[in-house]
Structure formats: C-alpha cells, structure tokens
Amino acid sequence: MSRGWGVVSGFTSKRGPAGLEASERARFEAAVEPLLPRLHRFCLALCHSRQEAEDLLQDALVRAYLRRGDVHSGPSLAWLCGIARNQFLEHRRSVARRRSLLDSVLEGTTTALGSLFAGGVEQPDPEARLGASEEVERLWWCLRQLPEKFRLVVLLCDVEELGHEEAARVLGLPVGTVKSRHSRGRARLGALFAATPGRHADAVSEGGRP
Amino acid sequence: MSDHDEVRPPLSQEMRSALGVLREEKPSARLRARLGEALVRADDGRACARAAGDVAPGPWRLLLAYPSALALAGLVLGAGLVLLSPPGAAGTRDAEPVPAREVAFRRSGAGERWLELPWSHAVHSGEPATVWLETSPPLDFRPHLTGLPSLALVNCDAARCVHAFTARTGDAATPLRVRIERPGRYELRLSHVSEVRHVQERFVVVVD
Numbered sequence: 001m002s003r004g005w006g007v008v009s010g011f012t013s014k015r016g017p018a019g020l021e022a023s024e025r026a027r028f029e030a031a032v033e034p035l036l037p038r039l040h041r042f043c044l045a046l047c048h049s050r051q052e053a054e055d056l057l058q059d060a061l062v063r064a065y066l067r068r069g070d071v072h073s074g075p076s077l078a079w080l081c082g083i084a085r086n087q088f089l090e091h092r093r094s095v096a097r098r099r100s101l102l103d104s105v106l107e108g109t110t111t112a113l114g115s116l117f118a119g120g121v122e123q124p125d126p127e128a129r130l131g132a133s134e135e136v137e138r139l140w141w142c143l144r145q146l147p148e149k150f151r152l153v154v155l156l157c158d159v160e161e162l163g164h165e166e167a168a169r170v171l172g173l174p175v176g177t178v179k180s181r182h183s184r185g186r187a188r189l190g191a192l193f194a195a196t197p198g199r200h201a202d203a204v205s206e207g208g209r210p
Numbered sequence: 211m212s213d214h215d216e217v218r219p220p221l222s223q224e225m226r227s228a229l230g231v232l233r234e235e236k237p238s239a240r241l242r243a244r245l246g247e248a249l250v251r252a253d254d255g256r257a258c259a260r261a262a263g264d265v266a267p268g269p270w271r272l273l274l275a276y277p278s279a280l281a282l283a284g285l286v287l288g289a290g291l292v293l294l295s296p297p298g299a300a301g302t303r304d305a306e307p308v309p310a311r312e313v314a315f316r317r318s319g320a321g322e323r324w325l326e327l328p329w330s331h332a333v334h335s336g337e338p339a340t341v342w343l344e345t346s347p348p349l350d351f352r353p354h355l356t357g358l359p360s361l362a363l364v365n366c367d368a369a370r371c372v373h374a375f376t377a378r379t380g381d382a383a384t385p386l387r388v389r390i391e392r393p394g395r396y397e398l399r400l401s402h403v404s405e406v407r408h409v410q411e412r413f414v415v416v417v418d
Contacts, residue, residue, distance in 0.1 A: 025253065036242075044235075057245070061248065136231050159232055186219050193224070193225050
C-alpha cells in the first residue's frame with residue numbers, strides 16, 4: 001500500500017517531518033498492511049472487548065514500528081502476533097500488580113473508571129458496529145468462552161487458515177501441542193456454537209467472560 | 211498427546227459460514243486512522259522513549275498525549291472516587307486509608323492458630339459496619355464467622371479471596387480472627403464502612 005492509514009499518517013502528516021521518517025513510516029505501513037486484518041483479529045481473540053483489542057493493536061504496532069530494525073526480512077505475522085501477545089501479557093501482569101482484588105470488588109460499585117481505562121472515552125465505532133453481523137458476533141462470543149490456549153489455536157487454524165506448523169511458529173509452541181489444542185478447541189467451539197443460537201452482540205462489545 | 215487428539219472434529223455448515231464471515235472482518239477506517247496517528251507520534255522523540263520502556267496501557271498513553279483527555283480523566287476520576295463509596299456509606303465520604311501495620315504472630319506448637327486482627331472498629335462509634343476482607347489461600351477466616359448471617363464470599367481469583375459481612379463495632383465488636391497454619395509473611399486488606407466512617411486498612415502479618 002502506498003497511502004498511509006489515515007489523514008495524518010504517512011506523507012500527509014502535519015506533525016511528522018516529510019522526509020526520512022515519513023518514508024520509513026510509509027514503508028512500514030505498506031509491509032504491515034497485508035497482515036493488519038489478521039493481527040486485528042488476533043487482538044480481538046486475545047481481548048474481551050473491541051476497545052481493549054484496539055488499544056492492544058495500537059500498542060503492538062507502535063512497538064513493532066520502533067523495533068522494525070530487528071527483523072531484516074520485514075515484519076511477519078508470527079513476529080507481529082508475538083509482540084501483541086507479549087504486550088497483552090505484560091499489560092495483564094501490570095494491571096494485576098497495581099490492583100488488589102479488594103480494589104476490584106469495591107470498584108464494582110461504579111463502571112465510570114473502568115470504562116475510561118478500557119477506552120470508553122471514545123464513542124463506539126459505527127462502522128465496526130454495522131460491519132459486525134449477528135453471526136460473527138455469535139462466533140466471537142463462543143470463541144471467547146474458550147480458554148485462551150484453545151482460542152488462539154482455533155483462531156489461527158480455522159479462521160486464519162494457517163497450517164499447524166505456522167500456527168506453532170506464531171505461538172511459539174511445539175507442533176504437536178498445536179495439533180492437540182486445535183482438535184480439542186474446535187470440538188469445544190463446535191459444541192458451544194451449536195448450543196448458542198441467541199444473540200450475543202452485547203456480550204462481545206462489552207466484554208465476555210473474564 | 212494421543213493420535214485421537216489429532217483428529218480434527220468436522221465443522222458444521224453453519225459454523226463454516228460464520229468462520230468465513232469472521233475472516234472478512236477488518237479494521238475500520240477510524241481504527242486505521244488512529245493507528246496512523248500513533249505511528250506519527252511514535253516518530254516523535256518523546257513517544258519513542260515512552261514506548262520503548264513503558265509498560266503502561268494504551269489509555270494512559272492517550273491521556274498523556276492529550277491534555278484535554280487528562281482533564282476529562284480528572285473529572286471522571288473525581289466522580290469515580292465519590293461513587294466508590296460502598297452501599298451504606300454515609301453520604302459520599304471518601305475512604306480514609308490507614309498506614310499499613312505489621313503484626314507479629316508467634317505460633318506455639320504444631321497445627322493451626324488463630325490471629326485476631328487489631329482492626330480499627332472504634333472509629334465507627336458502635337455503629338454496625340460493612341466489612342470487606344481480602345485474604346490469600348493459606349489464610350482462612352471463614353469458619354470463625356459462619357455465625358454471621360450476612361457473610362458472603364464476594365470474589366476469588368487464583369491467589370486471593372474477598373469476603374463481605376456486617377460486623378459489630380465498639381465494645382461488642384466482632385472479632386476478626388484469621389486461621390494461620392504455616393509460618394510466613396501475609397498481607398491482609400480490610401475495608402470497613404458505617405454511617406460514621408469509611409476506613410481502609412492493611413495488615414502485614416509476620417508469622418514465626
């Protein structure tokens with residue numbers, strides 16, 4: 001892709017210099033562009049709300065951009081997903097360190113802070129809402145009911161259609177583990193999907209099971 | 211892993227169709243614009259330094275980047291602190307944190323022992339207080355409080371549990387006893403609120 005992702009991105013930016021930085025950025029955007037939808041779905045599978053997934057995607061991309069020199073052959077899906085997953089785990093650990101369970105319980109009396117820190121300042125994206133069909137939301141809801149170890153493998157193998165070897169590379173797992181988790185995760189997902197005929201859009205957009 | 215594990219269960223037609231639609235899900239134009247802006251900011255030297263060493267979550271970075279968002283956060287934080295007063299609190303009074311206290315406890319002999327927490331019940335002037343107590347698994351205080359009709363297990367995660375109950379205060383205060391089976395260093399957090407006060411306490415218990 002030669003254009004930037006947004007009106008202030010790439011060469012049209014008023015903030016960034018129009019020289020080397022802008023062309024570096026454009027090169028990075030072009031290299032990541034084909035992988036962006038997959039990385040976005042990976043973040044959606046990791047997180048329990050769209051807002052959280054968008055924050056994660058942004059953080060992961062910025063980190064990847066700043067570390068683009070680490071990969072001489074250009075960014076790969078495995079590299080990007082690894083960064084996103086590390087960011088996710090790092091964030092989860094830091095949140096756990098900062099908050100005690102008691103804080104969480106007392107915080108249950110209000111959602112004001114929670115929605116702010118979950119990105120609730122922004123209005124929900126109308127385009128995303130329109131695009132998300134009931135069928136997709138139902139599938140996301142079912143996916144999020146799976147334990148993470150099954151969820152990510154099912155996402156990579158059944159949604160992204162990666163082979164077991166490639167999924168193993170993305171997740172940093174042995175191929176045998178991926179095969180086993182794929183089989184068990186798919187069985188669980190199939191049973192959940194069959195047993196869940198209703199509408200679950202709210203559960204997906206507001207966060208599913210913790 | 212067995213051979214059986216590697217056999218992939220078939221997907222129903224309905225699920226195949228849903229997977230196909232899900233596969234088409236892409237970042238919206240708004241999200242793409244946001245990502246583009248984030249990369250521009252990353253080129254800023256300040257953003258580079260922050261992103262390289264900072265583990266703060268995205269929203270914090272947004273707050274730091276936009277002064278107006280920071281002001282809004284202040285407003286919401288203020289409102290949040292008011293709302294944080296648990297049900298039954300007098301008006302909208304904020305919790306008063308008490309400095310952490312270390313409690314030394316010497317077990318004599320083998321087996322379990324009970325430690326009575328020196329909680330500040332006197333601040334409630336004899337009014338009943340709603341208490342939240344956070345403990346970690348080696349500690350258990352429930353058996354001693356089973357006589358309290360309001361006792362409830364509020365929440366648990368892998369490492370801790372929070373219990374809530376109504377306690378007497380003043381001269382006939384409900385004793386908060388914690389069962390300790392092993393030596394170690396434990397942290398207990400307590401929040402108690404009445405019509406009079408709302409206090410948060412932290413005890414560090416060192417058991418020989």
